[in-house]
Amino acid sequence: MDVDTIRALADAQAGYASEAYRWLHRHPELSYQEVETARYVAEQLRSLDLEPRIGVGRPGEHGVVAVLGADRPGPAVALRADMDALPLEEATNLPWQSQRPGVMHACGHDAHTAILLATAAALRHVERDHPRSLVGPVVLLFQPAEEQEPGGALGMIEAGVLNSPPVAAVFGLHQSPLLDTGTVGLAVGARSAAADDFTLTIRGCGGHAAWPHRTVDPVVVAAHVVTALQAVVSRQAPPTNAAVVTVATIHGGTKDNIIPDEVVMTGTVRTLVPELRDAMPQRIESLAQGIAAGFGAEATLDYAWGYPVLVNDAAMTALSERAAIRALGESQVVEAEPVLGAEDFAYFLEQRPGCFATLGVGVPSIPLEERPTGHSARFSLDEAALPVGVAYYIAVLDEWARTQQPPPQPSPVATGEGAKPSPRRSGGTIGGPAPYDPAAAVPSMSAAWSAGLGLR
């Protein structure tokens, strides 16, 4: 499909996408509570003559799955949207603002869901009018509970959504108001961080604050530990590997003249490299224990593994880049910086190759510093970005179909006078035909997709 066709298919769904987005925005539900949202999504899918499964996930979870073109030959592709909202009192004054006190779609998951519904609607037209742009089934994953661990992705994977039909690649997107509407950001490799939490307990021996020499003061030990932990990133992690260790809470003591027995600290660790991630608990623990021991105190560490590093597959990111360029234009596709936030789409990418893109939803006329970001009570997004997301997904599927189609047969090899080097062989010898090389004449599809497609 050419760019005009893709954009026309997407733009035809702009009204529907906006309607779905506003309904979802008015009716936000917290993680693990997406009952009405799932019902709405299922109704919409049924109206497209799809047969959604609901309640997909661990017991009590509200995932929705539908398969478009279940009988279509070829490997399946999955597209994923998340559906949950956040505990925030909305302060946007939008006409469609949240009708639920204290709950708000402040991370754009309403937009992700609306985009995937509108994509499903557009794909019905693609099936009819452009059948060659689809190969294999398209699995639509509406995932609950992205915002709260353990996250809804694991339950859906355990429920087998990647196995029947067998999914070969998985794609998703997340909004960002820091990119203008009409743009897509792509990161090769690590795109968002692993997020692990810890609780550090410093145990000393309390007593009167005026007789500190009769105590082991865990407050002083905790202060040294917090300071020392800054060196885990600055002195122990390779400077090229971004990481974060944040102590976010410290609790200890009851009164200004009592030294407490213990201080409890909690924090988060973010890493973009799995090896560094694995090393973190031991580094934090040995540092805290060493410092505590020096003061005669004890430190114990509880470490909770959270979402893993989200790693975009190189070939699938190249495919996404080609799709985005075709749907939006070359200048509209930017290289995205990895972020130290976390996203449970990472679990899907541990199972299958794929790509998680960033969709620009910032109103271009609003200066960057005035755009509220996600998780803000003032967060809002540009609805004009919804059909852009649809166009991106249609183009991804179209690119996928191209990769799956049999490569063109080489034309019979001309010999002698008039023989020309294959145009694909840019390295052909000047002054005569290059020796025939079938591999060069018909490159493997994976080589064709990865060659020269590096992100800028």
Ligand SMILES: [Zn+2]
């Ligand atoms: Zn979020």
Ligand SMILES: [Zn+2]
């Ligand atoms: Zn989010």
